[in-house]
Amino acid sequence: MTALPDDYWLLSITRQPEQMTAEEYEALPEDISKMIEVVDGYVVFCESPTREHQTAGRRLANLLERHAREAMRRGRDCLEVNLDVDLRISDVPLCNRRPDVILYRCLDRENKERLRAEHALLVVEIVAAGSETRDATDKLGEYAKAGIPHYWVVRLDLSGVSTIERYRLDRGAMLYKHLDTLMKEEAGGPPEISNPVPMTIDWAELEY
Incomplete structure (x- = not known):
């Protein structure tokens, strides 16, 4: 070609x-x-995201980065968080995605190491108008087949992030299993999770 x-x-x-x-x-x-x-x-x-979409992605990235750094201080290997970056799923046929937010093992910058699926620990996709099938079905299968351990599907309301659907890879089947759906409206304190890094989901941090 x-x-x-x-x-x-x-x-x-x-x-x-x-x-x-x-x-x-x-x-x-x-x-x-x-x-x-x-x-x-x-x-x-890829259509340009709305301001609300971009803000939600930045808030999620900040939350993940803060907890990733805390995990590193406690002995976890080097981790990085980024937004809207190239993620190489496969070379042949070429499959290249741009997740809204991604948590991954640190790359070798000196050798310009490419971000690939094997580096990723968590991919986050924020559902936008018209992206429900792509985010909740197509990418769910792609990221699982690529072996990415964790996948979150995030939905927004008028004030910010409202729900986080969490999936974890079943390596035997190479399919995602739904872990839970965290909802802002649920009673009780901020939810605490242990994977891919320990963190507390403070909904106030995820508001616009």
Whole structure:
């Protein structure tokens, strides 16, 4: 497949003639690659998230990072948290996702190590209008098949994060098992969880 000019991806992103290779993806300008995901070699256009979506992602990343650093102080191996970054699921066929939030083992920056599924401990997807099937079904299967231990599906209300559906990988079946659904309205104090790192979900931290 011959590399296509930049404006092709802006004007004809839904008319891709052939599967994209990893080499072709990596040759794209960053301002183009950050607008797309690639599934089985085919480009999927990513709409710009709303302000509320972005804020919720930042709040979740801050919460995860704070608890990840605490876990590291207690002896856990190096962990990093990031938002909207390339996650390589597979090279052939190319599958590249951009999770809303991801917790992963630290990469070798000196050697420019690529973020791959085997580095990820937790992927978080925030459900937006039109993304229910993609986040709750398609990615649920993709991330499980890739062996990512934990997956959260997050939903919002008018004030911020309202529910967190938590899934954990069953490595025997390579499928996610639903652990629980944390709900802001539930009585009692902030929920405490132990995986992928110990943390307390303070709903106030997740408000807009």
